[in-house]
Amino acid sequence: MVLETLWFGISLQHWLIPISIGYFVLLLLLVKAVARGQMFRRLMHHSVLHTLGVGVALAAWGIYVLPGSAYLEGFNYLGYLMGISALFLCAPVLLEPILRLVKNYQLFSLPDLLSFRYKNRLVGQAATAFLLLVTLIYFAMQILVLDRVVTAFHGNLLHTLCIYAALIFFLMYLQRLFNTMEYRNNKQLMLVIAIQSLVKMAFLVVLALVCIGVVFGGLTPFNDWIYNHPAHVERLFEPMHSGTWQLSILLFSFFAILMPHMYQSVFVENNRPDEMSQVSWGVSLYLLPLAIIVPIVMWSAIKLGYTDTPEQMLSQVIFAIDSIWLWLFFYIAIVSALCSSMMIGLVALSSMVFNHFMSGFYQPQQKRHTLERY
Numbered sequence: 001m002v003l004e005t006l007w008f009g010i011s012l013q014h015w016l017i018p019i020s021i022g023y024f025v026l027l028l029l030l031v032k033a034v035a036r037g038q039m040f041r042r043l044m045h046h047s048v049l050h051t052l053g054v055g056v057a058l059a060a061w062g063i064y065v066l067p068g069s070a071y072l073e074g075f076n077y078l079g080y081l082m083g084i085s086a087l088f089l090c091a092p093v094l095l096e097p098i099l100r101l102v103k104n105y106q107l108f109s110l111p112d113l114l115s116f117r118y119k120n121r122l123v124g125q126a127a128t129a130f131l132l133l134v135t136l137i138y139f140a141m142q143i144l145v146l147d148r149v150v151t152a153f154h155g156n157l158l159h160t161l162c163i164y165a166a167l168i169f170f171l172m173y174l175q176r177l178f179n180t181m182e183y184r185n186n187k188q189l190m191l192v193i194a195i196q197s198l199v200k201m202a203f204l205v206v207l208a209l210v211c212i213g214v215v216f217g218g219l220t221p222f223n224d225w226i227y228n229h230p231a232h233v234e235r236l237f238e239p240m241h242s243g244t245w246q247l248s249i250l251l252f253s254f255f256a257i258l259m260p261h262m263y264q265s266v267f268v269e270n271n272r273p274d275e276m277s278q279v280s281w282g283v284s285l286y287l288l289p290l291a292i293i294v295p296i297v298m299w300s301a302i303k304l305g306y307t308d309t310p311e312q313m314l315s316q317v318i319f320a321i322d323s324i325w326l327w328l329f330f331y332i333a334i335v336s337a338l339c340s341s342m343m344i345g346l347v348a349l350s351s352m353v354f355n356h357f358m359s360g361f362y363q364p365q366q367k368r369h370t371l372e373r374y
Contacts, residue, residue: 017162024170047275051282053190053265055197060145060337067297068310074239081287083252091280102267109352110263128356142338149334152315190269196336203333208293211300214321260348
């Protein structure tokens with residue numbers, strides 16, 4: 001898709017790099033202001049911060065493909081959202097015991113937990129190798145979404161590489177800023193994730209309102225269109241008769257425990273175990289708007305005739321709405337989703353790889369002081 005729109009006399013694709021850098025700089029300034037300001041001291045220890053931090057589950061790939069998934073699989077798309085919500089609603093039975101183990105025995109990753117359970121270092125190394133492979137594939141999926149968005153803005157390889165470089169420098173600076181040697185007690189990390197979760201949800205809410213107001217012409221015409229096209233509502237229920245939606249809920253319910261970035265945000269970064277009861281319903285409340293917004297975007301794509309490539313429904317609807325601000329908001333939301341998942345995912349991977357791989361390379365000689373070799 002080619003965009004020939006000009007903004008202040010410059011093609012829109014040339015604004016991608018400055019907007020990315022500006023967003024990262026603004027995020028850094030906001031984090032510093034909140035972290036140092038006395039009036040925001042309560043916010044740093046509020047339970048809503050941890051609830052929004054768990055919003056890292058809403059990654060770039062999920063935002064991008066869910067409308068197309070709803071078109072192809074009906075209400076089965078809810079398996080992703082209901083699985084995570086069901087797990088957190090069962091937090092007193094499932095998550096709180098694991099959280100107590102994590103805090104009492106310093107189990108800062110899933111391989112640590114498995115090694116502690118089976119008393120075998122090889123179990124942790126095998127789990128680390130598997131999770132490393134899965135997480136790299138997960139990162140590749142997120143990067144693919146950003147590449148598709150840049151291509152939709154008629155960007156080239158140089159734009160993509162510069163955005164990746166800006167993201168890497170941003171993550172490196174955050175690592176230095178947060179003093180990652182003590183990241184387990186670091187509230188600033190969850191603050192960054194929480195801000196980006198708000199950006200993602202704000203974009204989705206704005207998109208739903210714009211779709212109803214621009215594509216359908218208002219709430220009443222939207223209701224009339226739904227009433228006059230019952231087939232588009234019934235198609236959401238058809239795939240549910242196959243019985244696969246129960247399996248998808250079960251699989252995604254373990255998402256918060258198995259994936260390193262979710263384990264990090266749910267257990268490791270939770271310094272107050274008493275917050276889990278509030279997070280249990282807060283996560284469901286956070287995911288509820290997404291469950292409502294996805295069918296609205298899907299019906300907008302159907303009304304506009306964008307059903308040939310369901311996986312690109314979201315971007316096609318956004319670019320069909322002639323609004324530069326909505327396009328840029330969409331781009332910032334994708335960058336936020338990519339940045340948050342990679343940020344906390346890299347922190348989790350670094351801990352796993354160091355503890356289960358790197359720390360085993362050097363074995364100091366017994367009865368000899370470590371400094372003697374110098």
